[in-house]
Amino acid sequence: MGNDILVVAEHMEGKLAPSTLELVAKGRDLAAQSGGAVKAALLGSGAGALAQSLAAYGIEVLHVDDPSLVEYSDGAYGQAVRALVDHVAPRVVLVAHTAQGYDLAPGLAGAADLPLVSNCVDVRLEGGTLVATRRVLNEKIQGEFEVASDRPYVVTLRPGSVKPAEPAAGGQVTPAPVAVDASKVRTKFLALERPQVSDIDLAAADVIVSAGRGIQKKENLALVEEFAKALGGVVGASRPLTDMEWLPKTRQVGQSGKTVRPKLYVACGISGAMQHVAGMKDSGLIVAINTDPSAPIFEVAHVGIVGNVLQILPLVLKDLKG
Numbered sequence: 041m042g043n044d045i046l047v048v049a050e051h052m053e054g055k056l057a058p059s060t061l062e063l064v065a066k067g068r069d070l071a072a073q074s075g076g077a078v079k080a081a082l083l084g085s086g087a088g089a090l091a092q093s094l095a096a097y098g099i100e101v102l103h104v105d106d107p108s109l110v111e112y113s114d115g116a117y118g119q120a121v122r123a124l125v126d127h128v129a130p131r132v133v134l135v136a137h138t139a140q141g142y143d144l145a146p147g148l149a150g151a152a153d154l155p156l157v158s159n160c161v162d163v164r165l166e167g168g169t170l171v172a173t174r175r176v177l178n179e180k181i182q183g184e185f186e187v188a189s190d191r192p193y194v195v196t197l198r199p200g201s202v203k204p205a206e207p208a209a210g211g212q213v214t215p216a217p218v219a220v221d222a223s224k225v226r227t228k229f230l231a232l233e234r235p236q237v238s239d240i241d242l243a244a245a246d247v248i249v250s251a252g253r254g255i256q257k258k259e260n261l262a263l264v265e266e267f268a269k270a271l272g273g274v275v276g277a278s279r280p281l282t283d284m285e286w287l288p289k290t291r292q293v294g295q296s297g298k299t300v301r302p303k304l305y306v307a308c309g310i311s312g313a314m315q316h317v318a319g320m321k322d323s324g325l326i327v328a329i330n331t332d333p334s335a336p337i338f339e340v341a342h343v344g345i346v347g348n349v350l351q352i353l354p355l356v357l358k359d360l361k362g
């Protein structure tokens with residue numbers, strides 16, 4: 041086994057998944073610890089341009105070009121990734137914890153008898169030991185877990201856990217000597233069906249103003265909307281508000297809603313329950329407005345305002361407009 045880190049790239053409809061660049065960034069950290077290099081497996085059919093665009097992040101891209109890899113299927117991808125693991129003999133195989141990744145990774149680990157650590161928010165190597173940070177018990181506890189093996193570790197990393205890699209010089213695309221035996225592929229891609237998108241994409245917003253039960257009644261959402269608009273942002277919510285159908289479920293931030301990382305997150309009348317905080321704690325600047333000075337939201341807020349949100353928002357709006 042070598043010291044390299046093998047990143048399994050993900051792409052769809054001609055675009056790299058954002059999580060792939062996060063894996064590259066984490067791969068660089070791991071490679072610095074193992075003394076190896078980051079290599080990415082890009083599987084596809086006619087995806088040479090994508091392989092080049094990934095090499096622009098300063099890594100060697102092992103490109104497998106095969107007609108059976110035109111779309112993801114666990115059978116074809118599983119075969120190709122297994123062959124690449126044999127070829128590269130990496131220290132760690134990094135896979136995104138996405139629908140594709142949590143299909144692929146257990147199959148790979150099972151078939152090749154490799155240790156699997158899934159849904160990590162961070163990971164590092166200490167000597168030969170893998171130390172993975174994971175959230176357990178319904179996200180109530182975050183713990184570090186050590187796994188020691190002389191086999192390559194398969195790790196799935198939760199999207200949004202690390203900053204994506206920046207472009208860098210020195211990358212290259214290498215055609216990988218891997219062929220897929222189509223007769224052994226038992227699953228096949230039929231069609232991609234997308235859910236109807238009827239609302240904004242909260243995860244893409246730079247500014248989110250979220251309303252909690254502290255806004256007291258549905259009519260007060262208009263004030264939060266106006267405030268969000270003045271900041272060029274969108275309105276999010278804690279779960280009680282979407283449960284009461286004051287806002288659609290797509291606006292819910294937290295463990296059972298969206299994970300967001302905007303530049304600015306304003307929490308209006310939100311207590312800061314751990315299930316809410318799990319979805320917004322990595323925001324750039326967190327401003328919390330709450331009447332209760334001991335509300336847990338102030339533990340994660342960079343700026344805390346103790347007061348009535350229904351009085352504070354109109355005052356700030358007046359200033360913003362002035």
Ligand SMILES: Cc1cc2nc3c(=O)[nH]c(=O)nc-3n(C[C@H](O)[C@H](O)[C@H](O)COP(=O)(O)OP(=O)(O)OC[C@H]3O[C@@H](n4cnc5c(N)ncnc54)[C@H](O)[C@@H]3O)c2cc1C
Nearest residue numbers: 252253254278279294295296297309310311316330331349
């Ligand atoms: C399995 C599970 C999953 C969950 N998933 C999520 C999730 O994804 N997202 C989520 O949000 N929750 C989630 N929850 C619910 C979570 O535990 C909390 O109940 C919820 O986040 C509380 O919402 P809140 O802060 O709006 O309400 P509350 O806890 O009722 O807090 C209201 C806050 O407003 C303050 N306040 C009152 N009046 C004013 C005022 N006029 N001005 C300013 N502040 C005021 C109060 O001091 C209080 O802190 C989940 C729970 C479970 C069990």
